[in-house]
Amino acid sequence: MGSLRRGITAAAGLLLLASAVPAGAAQHDGDRGLYAVRGTDKADRTAIARSGVDVWGVRGDTLTFAADSAQAQALRGQGFELEKVGDVDALLAERNPDVRTAVDEFPPGDEGYHTYTELTEVLEQAVADHADIASLSSVGDSYEGRALHLIKISDNVAQDEDEPEVLFTCNQHAREHLTTEMCLRIVERFTDEYGSDPTVTELVNTREIYVIPTVNPDGAEYDIEGGRYKGWRKNRQGSGTDLNRNWGYQWGCCGGSSGSPSSETYRGPSAFSAPETAAVKAFVDSRVVGGVQQIKAHLDFHSYSELVLWPYGYTYDDSNETMSPEEAERFREVGEALAASNGYTPQQSSDLYITDGSINDWMWAEHGILSLTFEMYPSGGGGLDGFYPPDERIEPETERNDEAVEILLTEAGNQG
Ligand SMILES: [Zn+2]
Structure with missing residues (x-):
C-alpha cells in the first residue's frame, strides 16, 4: 500500500x-x-x-x-x-471478425497458428523426418482425453544417455497461443538445423531436450472453437482450473491464487487435481535416475508482457531455507543473461505480484531445477489484442528467443 x-x-x-x-x-x-x-x-x-x-x-x-x-x-x-x-x-x-469458419480453425487471418490437429501433424512429420534424433510420445492425457505431446530431441534419441536434460513447456494458459508456436519453433529448429547449424548440432549432441508444446490443449481448442476467440485461460475441467496455480509446492499458501471456481486464477480443489499438471509432474518425477534429477533447466512460456521471471512467486523473500543466497544469485544472473538476449525485463516473479502453486516454484523446490518463465510479446499495457497477435508476429517473436534457448541449454551443463 x-x-x-x-x-x-x-x-x-x-x-x-x-x-x-x-x-x-x-x-x-x-x-x-x-x-x-x-x-x-x-x-x-x-x-x-x-x-x-x-x-x-x-x-x-x-x-x-x-x-x-x-x-x-x-x-x-x-x-x-x-x-x-x-x-x-x-x-x-x-x-473476432463476423465470419465463422466451418471447421476448427483460428479466426480468419490467423491461420498461421496451429490447431491441436495441425500441431500433432507437424510433430509427427518432424519425428518421421528425423527419426535418429527425435521421438514423440506423451506424458499423459488432458481432461478431455487429448494426448499431452512430449518430444525428445537428442543424438541417439532412443537411449537414455548421461547428458544434461532440459524441459520446455508451453501453453499452460489456453489463450496464450503464441507460446505453442514458440515450442514448435524449438522442435523444428533443433531437428531441421541439426547437422548444418554448429550450435544446434553441438547442443543436440550433448543435451537431451524435452518439449511439451501444449500443456492445455483442451483450453486452447475451446478458445478458438467456431473460429472465434474467447479469451479463455484455464483448463476445461468443471468451470476450469488455472493450471499455473495447481502445482504442489506451497499450493494455495499465500493469497496468490483463488479458491473460487469461477475465478480465472482458481487453484483447483487440491494440488495436482488437474490431469494436465499431474501428468507433467509424473514425467518430471520419472526423470530422477539413481536418486539424481536429470532435468537441469526448464523454461515455461506465457504471454504477455515481455518479462523473464524466476522463483519464488509465493514469497517476496529473495532467498530462504529452500533457496540459498547463492542460488538466488544464480537465478538472477541467468535471468538477466536471458533478458539481455531478447530485450525482456528480468525480475523475480513476486516482484510482479504474489502467485502460489506455480510451475517454477515446484520445479525448483521439489527438484532443484533451474526453472524460469518467459512472458512473451507484446509488452504489457495492452488489452485483449496482447493475447492474439496477428500470425505475422509468430516468426519474429519466436526467433527472438533463439539465443535465450541456447543460453539455457548451455547453462544446463553448468553445476548449480
Ligand atoms: Zn500465462
Missing part, C-alpha cells in the same frame, strides 16, 4: 482499444470490464491479483486486468482507482 493509485489516462494502446469499443457495447449488466490501475507497487498488484481478477498485462507500474462488476466494486472499496478502459465482450467482438 502507499503508492499512488491514479486512474490511467494516457496509455496509448489502451486508448486505442477503448476507442474501438462500439458505443453502447459496454452497457451489458454484469459483463466483465477491462481495467487499468496506475502507480502500483508489488503489494498493490498482489492485493489486486488476490481478489481473483484476471490479470492481462503489466507495463511499468500499470496493471491491466479483467474483472466483473463485483470485483471492481470491491477493489474500489479498498481504495484503488480503477480506470475502465474497455468491455471484455465488446473487445472480443472487435477482435
Whole structure:
C-alpha cells in the first residue's frame, strides 16, 4: 500500500482499444470490464491479483486486468482507482471478425497458428523426418482425453544417455497461443538445423531436450472453437482450473491464487487435481535416475508482457531455507543473461505480484531445477489484442528467443 493509485489516462494502446469499443457495447449488466490501475507497487498488484481478477498485462507500474462488476466494486472499496478502459465482450467482438469458419480453425487471418490437429501433424512429420534424433510420445492425457505431446530431441534419441536434460513447456494458459508456436519453433529448429547449424548440432549432441508444446490443449481448442476467440485461460475441467496455480509446492499458501471456481486464477480443489499438471509432474518425477534429477533447466512460456521471471512467486523473500543466497544469485544472473538476449525485463516473479502453486516454484523446490518463465510479446499495457497477435508476429517473436534457448541449454551443463 502507499503508492499512488491514479486512474490511467494516457496509455496509448489502451486508448486505442477503448476507442474501438462500439458505443453502447459496454452497457451489458454484469459483463466483465477491462481495467487499468496506475502507480502500483508489488503489494498493490498482489492485493489486486488476490481478489481473483484476471490479470492481462503489466507495463511499468500499470496493471491491466479483467474483472466483473463485483470485483471492481470491491477493489474500489479498498481504495484503488480503477480506470475502465474497455468491455471484455465488446473487445472480443472487435477482435473476432463476423465470419465463422466451418471447421476448427483460428479466426480468419490467423491461420498461421496451429490447431491441436495441425500441431500433432507437424510433430509427427518432424519425428518421421528425423527419426535418429527425435521421438514423440506423451506424458499423459488432458481432461478431455487429448494426448499431452512430449518430444525428445537428442543424438541417439532412443537411449537414455548421461547428458544434461532440459524441459520446455508451453501453453499452460489456453489463450496464450503464441507460446505453442514458440515450442514448435524449438522442435523444428533443433531437428531441421541439426547437422548444418554448429550450435544446434553441438547442443543436440550433448543435451537431451524435452518439449511439451501444449500443456492445455483442451483450453486452447475451446478458445478458438467456431473460429472465434474467447479469451479463455484455464483448463476445461468443471468451470476450469488455472493450471499455473495447481502445482504442489506451497499450493494455495499465500493469497496468490483463488479458491473460487469461477475465478480465472482458481487453484483447483487440491494440488495436482488437474490431469494436465499431474501428468507433467509424473514425467518430471520419472526423470530422477539413481536418486539424481536429470532435468537441469526448464523454461515455461506465457504471454504477455515481455518479462523473464524466476522463483519464488509465493514469497517476496529473495532467498530462504529452500533457496540459498547463492542460488538466488544464480537465478538472477541467468535471468538477466536471458533478458539481455531478447530485450525482456528480468525480475523475480513476486516482484510482479504474489502467485502460489506455480510451475517454477515446484520445479525448483521439489527438484532443484533451474526453472524460469518467459512472458512473451507484446509488452504489457495492452488489452485483449496482447493475447492474439496477428500470425505475422509468430516468426519474429519466436526467433527472438533463439539465443535465450541456447543460453539455457548451455547453462544446463553448468553445476548449480
Ligand atoms: Zn500465462
